[in-house]
Amino acid sequence: MAKHYTFNPHTLSYEILGIPFKVRIYRIVFGVLLACASSTIAIYVFSYFFETPRAALMQQRNEDLQIKYDFLLQRLRQTNDELNELMQRDNKVYRSIFEADPIPLPVRESGMGGIKRYEQLLADAQTEQVAKAMIFMDKITKKVYIQSKSFDEIAEYVREKEEMIFCIPSIQPVNLSDPKVHFSGGYGWRSDPFYHVQKFHHGIDFGGPEKTPIYATGNGKVEKAEFNWGGYGNMVLINHGFGYQTRYAHLSEIKVRQDEKITRGQLIGLMGNTGRSKGTHLHYEVLFKNRDVNPINFFNTDVSESEYHKIIQALKEDANKPAMEY
Ligand SMILES: [Zn+2]
Structure with a gap:
C-alpha cells in the first residue's frame, strides 16, 4: 500500500x-x-x-448394511417357502388323515393388524426397507402361530383316534379256541325257532356250555345290566362311545353293574339260556348309531384270515337252520 x-x-x-x-x-x-x-x-x-474420510466411512457402512439387509430378506423368503411347504403338507396329508377340514389359505396368510403400525417407518425412505422386512416377519410369525395351532388340533385327533381304537368292538365275546364254544347263528334273515317263520336275526349266536365266560369286545361303560322281559333275558348293553354299542343276551349270570367302566376283554357275564332262548348260547349284537350291524365285520384283532373264512363258512351252513332265539 x-x-x-x-x-x-x-x-x-x-x-x-x-x-x-x-x-x-x-x-x-x-x-x-x-x-x-x-x-x-x-x-x-x-x-x-473429493470425498471426505468421514463421508467415505459412512458410505461404506451404508453398503454393508444394504448387503446384510438383502441377506436377511433372502433368509426370510427361504423361511417363508419352507413354511408354505409345511402348510401344504399339513392341509393335504396330516389334516386329511384325521378327516379334519383344511385351514383356508386366507386364514393362514392373514396379517397381524395390517400395516398401520408401520406407517411412520414406511413414510421415511431410509426406514422403508426395515418396515417392509418387519411386515414380512409379522406375516411369517402369524403363519407359524396358525401352524402350531393346527398341530395341537392334530395331536388331539391322534389322542381321540387312539381312544377310539380301544373302544370300537373288535374282538370276539367268547373264547373260540375253546373247543366247546362255536358259532351257532349268523346275522340276517333266518327261521324263527318259535314260530318257524322268516325273521331278521339282529346279531350272531355262539353256542357253548352253561357258564362259559363272556367278554367285553371294547372299552366303554355299562349302559344296561338287567333282566330284559322283551326276550333278551339277562342282558348287558355296553356303550363304547363314538356311536357304538354292544349287546350280550341270554346270560346265566351278569358280572357287571350299570355305569361301570369296562375295558376290552373284561369278563362281563356267563353264558346261559335266559329269555326267549332254546338252548344255552350267547346272542351278541353290535349297534352303530342305534342300528344293528353285522358283528362279523368287527372281529379284526384276534381272528386270522383262515379263522375268518371258517367262521363265514360255518355261518353259511348255519343259515338254513333255525336260530336258537329271534
Ligand atoms: Zn341270536
Whole structure:
C-alpha cells in the first residue's frame, strides 16, 4: 500500500500521514470475513469433487448394511417357502388323515393388524426397507402361530383316534379256541325257532356250555345290566362311545353293574339260556348309531384270515337252520 505524506509548515518538512484507528478496524474485520468466505467456498468445492474420510466411512457402512439387509430378506423368503411347504403338507396329508377340514389359505396368510403400525417407518425412505422386512416377519410369525395351532388340533385327533381304537368292538365275546364254544347263528334273515317263520336275526349266536365266560369286545361303560322281559333275558348293553354299542343276551349270570367302566376283554357275564332262548348260547349284537350291524365285520384283532373264512363258512351252513332265539 502506498504511504501518504503531508507538508508541515512549522517544521518545513514532509511527514508521514497516520491512518485513523477506525479505518484500521474496518480493514481487519473485512480481511477476516473475506478469509472465512473464501475458505468455505474452497471446502465446499473440495468436498464436491473429493470425498471426505468421514463421508467415505459412512458410505461404506451404508453398503454393508444394504448387503446384510438383502441377506436377511433372502433368509426370510427361504423361511417363508419352507413354511408354505409345511402348510401344504399339513392341509393335504396330516389334516386329511384325521378327516379334519383344511385351514383356508386366507386364514393362514392373514396379517397381524395390517400395516398401520408401520406407517411412520414406511413414510421415511431410509426406514422403508426395515418396515417392509418387519411386515414380512409379522406375516411369517402369524403363519407359524396358525401352524402350531393346527398341530395341537392334530395331536388331539391322534389322542381321540387312539381312544377310539380301544373302544370300537373288535374282538370276539367268547373264547373260540375253546373247543366247546362255536358259532351257532349268523346275522340276517333266518327261521324263527318259535314260530318257524322268516325273521331278521339282529346279531350272531355262539353256542357253548352253561357258564362259559363272556367278554367285553371294547372299552366303554355299562349302559344296561338287567333282566330284559322283551326276550333278551339277562342282558348287558355296553356303550363304547363314538356311536357304538354292544349287546350280550341270554346270560346265566351278569358280572357287571350299570355305569361301570369296562375295558376290552373284561369278563362281563356267563353264558346261559335266559329269555326267549332254546338252548344255552350267547346272542351278541353290535349297534352303530342305534342300528344293528353285522358283528362279523368287527372281529379284526384276534381272528386270522383262515379263522375268518371258517367262521363265514360255518355261518353259511348255519343259515338254513333255525336260530336258537329271534
Ligand atoms: Zn341270536
